[in-house]
Amino acid sequence: GAGVSQSPSNKVTEKGKDVELRCDPISGHTALYWYRQRLGQGLEFLIYFQGNSAPDKSGLPSDRFSAERTGESVSTLTIQRTQQEDSAVYLCASSRLAGPADTQYFGPGTRLTVL
């Protein structure tokens, strides 16, 4: 069956440009998460969506970061005025439900390089 997909797989951009990353969750999964993985570090929570509830944006590092999700479908993560410290792999995950024990299924990630 189809897993979580993300696009693009790689993105190289110049400092100051805006980028948009896309995540397609597993069909029927109500919860969607974005994480960031910097080189040599663990994953860092960014934002969480659950159905039509207000998202938890507590992990977004600055107001240059924003994300949207329409219903239980595709999500986009937008980074405005990119900086070199934004270079990382951005991972999306989805889970069928949003409980603390529910398994999250991860996509392959988008590797963002800011020159």
Added chain:
Amino acid sequence: AQSVTQLGSHVSVSEGALVLLRCNYSSSVPPYLFWYVQYPNQGLQLLLKYTTGATLVKGINGFEAEFKKSETSFHLTKPSAHMSDAAEYFCAVSESGGYNKLIFGAGTRLAVHP
């Protein structure tokens, strides 16, 4: 606040040897604990998880982990390493009573040599 510590950013073992990857956590409420594996150029894959019940959890590919509340640990083991186990392993925790916001350790890269 929750945190996860993985001792040893790099672990190297011989093929056939015991694999032991250490994970300690801090949590103010009963935790749920996860181990994920990341193979080169692939996404994270769940190895196993502890929610409630039996403290010894068996996962895929012959891995298992034991939840020890008194030691706040959830170490990952495999009796006999295989070359295909070479990957990066992440321990993560979420808190009961909330949603599944995972807090990850920094990861341990496992190398298996002949």
